[in-house]
Amino acid sequence: MGSREQMAWWNKSKKRVHLFALGDVGGMLLTGLRLLGRDVISEIGIYDIREGVPERWEFEMNQMVPPERDQMGPKVTVLKESELFSCDVFLFCASLRVPPLEEKTGDVRMAQFQANSGLVRKIAEKAVQQAYQGLFAVVSDPVDPLCFVAADAGLEPERVKGFGLGVMNARAVYYARREAKFSSYLTEGRVYGPHGEDLVAANSLNHYDDKLSVELTDLTAHANLVMREMGFKPYMAPAISSGAYSILAMLRGDWNYSSVWMKEVFFGCRNRTTEQGFEVENPEMPDELFQRCNHAYQNLKVIH
DSSP: OOOTTTTGGGOSSSEEEEEEOOSHHHHHHHHHHHHHOTTTEEEEEEEOSSTTHHHHHHHHHTTOOOSSGGGOOOEEEEOOGGGTTSSSEEEEOOOSOOOOTTOOSSOTTGGGHHHHHHHHHHHHHHHHHTTOOSEEEEOSSSHHHHHHHHHHTTOOGGGEEEOOSHHHHHHHHHHHHHOGGGTTHHHHOEEESOSSTTOEEESOSSSOOHHHHHHHHHHHHTHHHHHHHTTSOOOHHIIIIIIIHHHHHHHHTOOEEEEEEOSSSEEEEEEEEETTEEEEOOOOOOHHHHHHHHHHHHHHHHHO
């Protein structure tokens, strides 16, 4: 998926990464990239509209230094708005609406779509105006529909990517380690689709059990509501599992869970980066699993 020209941003051994907005997710993501990204990130530029916030994070991040100084993570710098797209990878982490803790029913991620879609479109249009040629990555909810908005604003869809599915894999792993009946997921399972209600978890590709997979899907898709019931916002695991771990795997050319352009929608799946574009894992699927994935795909088309 893509071409060598569209993947020119990936040819550098180390990429310059810019992060837009330092809220709960953005701050935690920045921490993960700073601590883990030394091998593939040359520098991290940060921007936030709130006065003093980028300066605070720059001050803290650049003081995270290991005993051996040659093991330090990438330097963090404060950006001017005009510098947002002087990078190889742009990470959109802003959110104009974070659902309050008392909002504990339904898909709270989709409640953010109306507010965040306008901001994504505005930023993506700026990227187009500045002839940005790097990767535009969406980390904010709801990831897949917001990717579509960015592409609809004029960015080449092959250079737009969404990072929301990594935490769904992580949550499925969590439940698979807790309950023996789901243990096959640890070695044979997969997740597909959006970071939300239409998530598809498969207990195993080789020994697929539809009833078990639907049960695991329900637990995984609603783990965010469990955290809200505890009285806390669920942002740490998403920022690291969907964000830092998945973004760094993508930059290294390793397999990761993220959303890629599928000709009509952005759809979450296991994929990796190559010089030709994003290579999507394409295993043989039981018919029941394929139908579940197709249902999620068709529902994403309706959202647009």
